[in-house]
Amino acid sequence: MSDVAAEPCNRRRRCGMGRFRMPAALFGVLALAGCEEPRQGGGWECVAPAAAGGGWDLTCRALARTLQELGLAPGMVRVVNIPGAGGGIAYANAVAQRRGDGNVVVAASPATVLRLAQGQFAHLVETDVRWLGAIATDHGVVAVSPDAPWEDLDALLSAWRADPGSLTVSGGSAVGGQDHMKMLLLAREAGVDPLAVRYVPFDGGGEAMTALLGGFVQLFSGDVTQVEAQVEAGNLRVLAVLAPERVGGALAAVPTAREAGYEVDWVTWRGFYVPPDVPEERYQAWIETLREAAGSEAWARELERTRLDPYFLAGPEFEAFVEAQVREFRALSRSMGLIP
Amino acid sequence: MSSFSLLLEGFAVALRPLNLAFALGGVGVGTVVGMLPGIGPINAIAILLPVIFAVGLPAESALILLAGIYYGSQYGNSISTILLNVPGTTSSVVTAIDGYPLTQQGKAGPALATAAIASFVGGTLSIFGLVLLAPLLASWALRFGPAEYVALMALAFAALSSFSGGSFPKALVATGVGLLLASVGLDPNSSVARFTFGELRLLDGLDFVVVTIGLFAISEVFLLLERTGAGEAAATRVGRVGLTMKELAFSGWSMLRGSVIGFLMGVLPGAGGTVSTFVAYGAEQRISDREGTFGKGDLRGVAAPEAANNAAATGALIPLLTLGVPGSATTAVLLGALMGLNVTPGPLLLERNPEVFWGLVASMYIGNLFLLALNLPLVRVFVRVLSVPRWILVPGIAALGCVAVYAVNGSVFDLFLMVGFGVAGYGFRKVGIPLAPVILGLVLGPLMEKNLRRALALGGGDWSVLVSSPLAVGIWGVTLAVLALPLVGAMRARRQG
Numbered sequence: 001m002s003d004v005a006a007e008p009c010n011r012r013r014r015c016g017m018g019r020f021r022m023p024a025a026l027f028g029v030l031a032l033a034g035c036e037e038p039r040q041g042g043g044w045e046c047v048a049p050a051a052a053g054g055g056w057d058l059t060c061r062a063l064a065r066t067l068q069e070l071g072l073a074p075g076m077v078r079v080v081n082i083p084g085a086g087g088g089i090a091y092a093n094a095v096a097q098r099r100g101d102g103n104v105v106v107a108a109s110p111a112t113v114l115r116l117a118q119g120q121f122a123h124l125v126e127t128d129v130r131w132l133g134a135i136a137t138d139h140g141v142v143a144v145s146p147d148a149p150w151e152d153l154d155a156l157l158s159a160w161r162a163d164p165g166s167l168t169v170s171g172g173s174a175v176g177g178q179d180h181m182k183m184l185l186l187a188r189e190a191g192v193d194p195l196a197v198r199y200v201p202f203d204g205g206g207e208a209m210t211a212l213l214g215g216f217v218q219l220f221s222g223d224v225t226q227v228e229a230q231v232e233a234g235n236l237r238v239l240a241v242l243a244p245e246r247v248g249g250a251l252a253a254v255p256t257a258r259e260a261g262y263e264v265d266w267v268t269w270r271g272f273y274v275p276p277d278v279p280e281e282r283y284q285a286w287i288e289t290l291r292e293a294a295g296s297e298a299w300a301r302e303l304e305r306t307r308l309d310p311y312f313l314a315g316p317e318f319e320a321f322v323e324a325q326v327r328e329f330r331a332l333s334r335s336m337g338l339i340p
Numbered sequence: 341m342s343s344f345s346l347l348l349e350g351f352a353v354a355l356r357p358l359n360l361a362f363a364l365g366g367v368g369v370g371t372v373v374g375m376l377p378g379i380g381p382i383n384a385i386a387i388l389l390p391v392i393f394a395v396g397l398p399a400e401s402a403l404i405l406l407a408g409i410y411y412g413s414q415y416g417n418s419i420s421t422i423l424l425n426v427p428g429t430t431s432s433v434v435t436a437i438d439g440y441p442l443t444q445q446g447k448a449g450p451a452l453a454t455a456a457i458a459s460f461v462g463g464t465l466s467i468f469g470l471v472l473l474a475p476l477l478a479s480w481a482l483r484f485g486p487a488e489y490v491a492l493m494a495l496a497f498a499a500l501s502s503f504s505g506g507s508f509p510k511a512l513v514a515t516g517v518g519l520l521l522a523s524v525g526l527d528p529n530s531s532v533a534r535f536t537f538g539e540l541r542l543l544d545g546l547d548f549v550v551v552t553i554g555l556f557a558i559s560e561v562f563l564l565l566e567r568t569g570a571g572e573a574a575a576t577r578v579g580r581v582g583l584t585m586k587e588l589a590f591s592g593w594s595m596l597r598g599s600v601i602g603f604l605m606g607v608l609p610g611a612g613g614t615v616s617t618f619v620a621y622g623a624e625q626r627i628s629d630r631e632g633t634f635g636k637g638d639l640r641g642v643a644a645p646e647a648a649n650n651a652a653a654t655g656a657l658i659p660l661l662t663l664g665v666p667g668s669a670t671t672a673v674l675l676g677a678l679m680g681l682n683v684t685p686g687p688l689l690l691e692r693n694p695e696v697f698w699g700l701v702a703s704m705y706i707g708n709l710f711l712l713a714l715n716l717p718l719v720r721v722f723v724r725v726l727s728v729p730r731w732i733l734v735p736g737i738a739a740l741g742c743v744a745v746y747a748v749n750g751s752v753f754d755l756f757l758m759v760g761f762g763v764a765g766y767g768f769r770k771v772g773i774p775l776a777p778v779i780l781g782l783v784l785g786p787l788m789e790k791n792l793r794r795a796l797a798l799g800g801g802d803w804s805v806l807v808s809s810p811l812a813v814g815i816w817g818v819t820l821a822v823l824a825l826p827l828v829g830a831m832r833a834r835r836q837g
Contacts, residue, residue: 086526089540121540176530200486200794206672216486229688230686
């Protein structure tokens with residue numbers, strides 16, 4: 001019986017049936033539904049380091065669809081969910097068990113880099129994998145309620161500078177997470193002491209935005225895709241987009257922080273890494289595949305669906321970019337006393 | 341245009357043959373995934389999503405299908421809870437308190453029928469609420485800040501004595517254990533690891549499914565093994581299948597009260613279904629348990645939480661559709677689905693996609709009828725599980741538990757944890773410590789902690805922030821009243837005695 005159950009999974013992770021051998025075939029069938037473990041060899045895989053339905057999962061599914069549609073992949077691209085530890089389980093899995101496997105990419109974002117910079121993946125570091133590239137992006141925003149007294153970013157920041165304790169910021173990530181970090185970067189650039197920034201973490205952007213709508217906080221730190229609907233409905237006013245250039249859609253009229261004279265970007269990229277020791281020619285081939293996918297019509301449609309902006313950075317440039325991000329996050333986290 | 345004529349148009353959308361088929365298919369799939377502990381509606385929806393995108397279904401049809409799975413699963417998850425004492429989700433844990441004793445008394449049929457009808461009542465009433473009150477409630481939800489949530493959690497904790505199963509100190513011990521378990525993992529505010537011992541797999545904390553299955557199902561396996569060895573009957577008595585009108589009337593008010601509580605709490609993002617079942621059961625026990633039958637197999641103890649968790653599921657759609665804020669993990673996946681279908685949930689949904697909103701609402705009326713028609717006759721089939729001989733049932737429960745736990749993260753580590761909790765649960769039962777309060781602590785602990793810390797951060801460390809709004813003060817007042825009520829009753833009883 002346990003053979004039937006273990007067949008679609010693999011040797012590393014059995015379905016847990018060995019411990020309780022049971023005589024009903026029904027349960028073997030159920031077990032198949034529960035096992036989303038990679039099979040060895042064969043087709044390509046995209047690992048989403050979170051449960052189905054989240055950002056990384058959507059990134060993987062969009063990539064899988066695009067590669068299949070363009071015929072860039074040999075057959076179907078499997079999306080495998082390995083949730084846990086904010087991406088840490090998938091990271092550890094790639095490092096320890098997929099070493100040299102050229103058929104798998106793992107979805108990542110600045111959240112991954114941030115956790116690596118803060119040492120949250122146990123002993124693992126950013127150089128344990130090979131960073132491949134990013135193919136879409138979101139951007140950070142600073143929003144206030146429509147009746148807030150500040151006309152623009154300048155007015156807000158001078159008020160903030162005058163009395164840092166008077167403003168509270170809500171965001172969808174924990175203290176030290178992405179939404180906190182982008183406000184710290186802005187505060188530092190604006191001459192506000194990062195240690196005086198009052199940040200209140202919520203469970204996701206939605207709850208953080210509700211706190212702003214309910215008047216419990218004065219500032220909201222999030223991403224463009226989170227706020228678009230509320231901006232259109234007139235519930236939120238975005239003072240600045242943390243992007244190198246203006247974004248389109250509902251926020252087309254919103255200036256960037258750079259336009260106001262503050263050199264702060266927050267590029268919430270969606271990208272991938274590959275396991276360590278992947279042969280150089282496979283790595284190069286992946287870069288070309290990504291480049292082709294990112295330039296395609298099919299990908300443009302995926303971007304429209306997810307409301308993300310086009311973005312492309314791959315290979316050595318991307319590796320350098322990630323490395324610089326790790327350094328910056330680490331320094332900032334250290335100066336904030338978040339890590340030793 | 342009035343809501344009523346819009347609703348009629350919604351029915352025109354929902355009654356299209358294709359949409360009717362999707363509603364039926366959705367609730368059918370929902371019932372099945374709800375029955376299987378651990379699988380849950382999230383996985384079913386996530387699996388179906390790519391298919392839906394690929395086929396290019398119209399948004400309203402897709403939403404009718406997905407919502408059907410979502411609320412249909414709330415019907416299904418009472419089945420394994422009542423029959424086998426295996427709650428697959430935290431929102432059905434409370435149902436086990438009275439549901440399983442009913443099964444042991446040979447009243448599994450009436451219990452399942454009550455659960456199905458309560459689910460129907462909760463689901464249907466809350467759709468009325470959704471139609472009539474959605475905009476009003478959305479603004480009500482906005483007034484709930486961290487301080488108000490803290491008061492609300494305190495109210496839920498005040499329901500604790502209803503779960504004591506006789507000994508209040510033991511219930512306190514159980515809650516304490518739950519709170520301690522809840523503290524494992526990343527500190528929700530600052531991401532500092534607590535009690536993880538450097539183990540990456542503990543960073544996310546203990547999953548509810550792992551703890552619930554371990555404490556309830558695996559400990560049940562140990563108990564069954566023990567009893568079977570002691571020469572007890574080899575199978576549970578199936579007993580009477582039908583529900584009498586008298587029994588239905590008996591639990592009718594419980595269903596209504598449970599629906600109201602569930603709906604109101606469902607509307608609040610984050611508070612959700614599980615908390616509402618605890619509050620509904622607590623309220624019901626206080627209001628109607630005059631004979632002391634709650635916890636020993638009382639149909640009202642099944643009716644109230646089942647009505648509540650279904651009503652909460654519908655209530656949770658309100659912040660999703662009107663604010664664009666998902667109130668639970670499943671609605672978060674639904675949010676992603678809507679965005680993918682080019683429907684932006686939020687304040688403009690009613691203006692821009694009226695056919696989606698009203699079509700969904702109308703289909704939910706129909707879907708709930710389907711569910712009732714599907715579930716009542718099936719009670720007859722489900723109770724057959726009990727006539728399965730112990731030598732198949734016991735390993736079957738163990739296997740079902742393992743599959744459920746493995747399905748969550750695909751982690752063998754979780755299976756070991758589950759067995760550990762099974763042993764602990766067996767020990768608890770042996771010394772008479774009730775299990776439900778452990779889950780109460782585990783669910784409420786993090787919510788209370790996060791909101792307390794948020795409230796204090798907002799108030800700059802000043803505790804008076806907790807009573808700074810009339811709403812918060814009101815909830816604290818109710819909490820105190822709930823705590824004082826048994827004391828008053830006891831004093832009166834003493835005076836009379």
